Amino acid sequence: MFADNKIWIGKSDKKVYLEPKMANRHGLVSGATGTGKTITLKVLAESFSDLGVPVFIADIKGDLASIAIPGTDNENMQERLNRLEINNFIYKGYPVQFWDVYGEGGIPVRTTVTEMGPLMLSRILNLNDTQTGVLNIVFRVADERGLLLLDLKDLRAMVQYVGDNSKDFRMKYGNITAQSIGAILRSLMTLEDQGGEFFFGEPELDIFDWIKTSADGRGYINVLHCAKLFLNPLLYSTFLLWMLSELYENLPEEGDLEKPKIVFFFDEAHLLFEDAPKQLLDKIELVVRLIRSKGVGVYFVTQNPIDVPNDILGQLGNRIQHALRAYTPAERKKVVTAAETFRENPEFNTVEAITELGTGEALISCLDEKGIPSVVERAFILPPQSRFGTIDDMLRNQIIAGTPIYKKYYKSVDRESAYEILLAKTERKYQEELLETERLEEEKRLKLEAKERERQQKEFERARKRASSKTTAIDRVANSAMNAIGREVGRSLIRGVLGTFKR
Incomplete structure (x- = not known):
């Protein structure tokens, strides 16, 4: 809840606040399953929105979407409000932009x-x-x-x-x-x-569409619908890292601001670091260390503080620790490690308190105005002003369609890029090879035809010569016969005329 120009997180015998100007010093929300981390996340997101600071949160279970709808009064709420001595509590919904890598539960999110x-x-x-x-x-x-x-x-x-x-x-x-x-x-x-084909493409996400405020000055709460995305932990965690990297690379240096420009919540943060190569861990540590000067607050949400590497854990100045269970010696060591990260409060034993916390109760230590970690306080987290639980698909789709930037992203664009250029190049190469093959085949055909014509010509010449030789022999025989006949006829004529030989 935003009150007294501060973010009111919880209450013990006194109110526990988070200073807006220290919100970009990052933070950690940790605790076992079912201890109230989601409610704490909603309270923080609502408070930043009321402060005029846009927020990004990943909704893995679907129960953060109801932040868009005003809460309702009931007996349990009244009991909690009375315990915290809160009067005139206002139920209200918050300006929300739903996003989804798959485009099913929100505006499509794409990058190249x-x-x-x-x-x-x-x-x-x-x-x-x-x-x-x-x-x-x-x-x-x-x-x-x-x-x-x-x-x-x-x-x-x-x-x-x-x-x-x-x-x-x-x-x-x-x-x-x-x-x-x-x-x-x-x-x-x-x-x-x-x-993955849904995530990679255009139109590419403009990171500044997250950094917006509504008409009444409240920051938009960007809710990433992760029910399906979370089934692929590597894609989920790398996607969140990419978004953080985009903020780091695109936002200008701002120095120390009175309030953050945007606050980023990493839910199930342990997935970011599992099996991550050192090169990537170094990059994450660098981004977390430097991004605060660009007005960005990063809050990791996980089950145990030891899920976060020490180099990064040391950058997280605001801590909210929900209950941890210690049923084994190994789990007990984790509790002791978590307790040692707090500035000790002489009024209670931090180690014992972590195991005794009830649902909705937490140990809280935030940086004061001078940047000094406050003494840890055991406090009850305030209830959210928005509704508990989930929302139905019809209401979600109405909110999505009514988002001002919906038309900018809902339809994918496929312009000419490497695939089309290489495909055209391959097609040209294929056509060139086909033409070359046709040219060679035509050249081969012409050579064969020329060779055939040459063969036929030679055959014709040989036939002509054979025919010519045959004609000459016949002529010789014919001439010899004619000469013989001529001579015989001549003799017959001569003998007949002289009368000497005629009988």
Whole structure:
């Protein structure tokens, strides 16, 4: 609840506040399942919204969507309000923008393959170091040739292109094995089967569409519907990292502000760090450390503080610790570790308090106006002013359709990029090869025809010569016969005229 120009989180024998100017020093909300983390998350989100600060939260179970609807009074609420001595409590809904990578429970969220980059994409694809190196080469070749990688079919075409022409790139980039190319293509196919094609594409998300306030000055609460996305933990966690990276890269330096420009809640934060390579962990630590100067507050929500690496945990100045259970010696050590992160309160034992906290109760320590961690307080978290539970699909769709920026994102765009360019190049190459094949076949046909004509001509000449030779012999025989007949006729004539030989 926003009160006295501060964020009122809870109450023990005194009110416990979070100073707005210290909200960008980041924070941690931790506790076992069912201890009240979701309610704390709603209370914080509502308070930042009332402060005029936009918020981003991931809704994994679907029970944060009801933040758009005013709460209702009941016996349990009255009991809690009386315990906290809150009068004139106002139930109200908050300005909400619903988002969903799959476009089912919110406005579609998209980014391009180029924007995601090879480092985070390698994590989504679960590639090893060698395969990650090959993917880096693919991105480098695409950049050098001006080929846009917008969606997964662009990346698949580019990977195939680099694999087919690996000999041309080997001298410049090193060995590109067919095994690595095949592994990347198989991982891309798996990602497509998991719905990755919905996330990569255009129109690309404009991060400034999150940083908006409503007409009454309250910050928009951007709720990412994650029921389906969370089934792929690597895609979920890498998506959240990408969004944080986008804020870091696009927002200008602001220094110390009176209040944050936007507050970002990482639910199930342990997924961000599980099996993450050191290079990625270093990047996360760098972003968390530097992004506060850009007016961004980052709050990790997880079951146990040890889920967060120490280098990052040390950057989180505001702590809200719900109950932890210690049924084994190992769990007891985790409780002791969590207790040691607080500034001790002499009025109670922090270790014992963590195991004794009830639902909706927490240990709270926030930075004061001078940036000094306050003594830990055991307090009851305030109730949210919005409704508990979920909302039905009809109401959700009405809110989505009524969002001012809905028309900007609801329809995907597929402009010319690497896939189309490489496909056209392949088609041209195919046509050129086809024409060359036809030319060679035609040339071969003409040669065969010429050879056949030459053969026929030679055969004709041989036949003509044979015919000519035969005619000459016949003429000789005929001439000899005629001469003989002539001589015989001559003799007959002579003898008859002289009368000497006539008988």
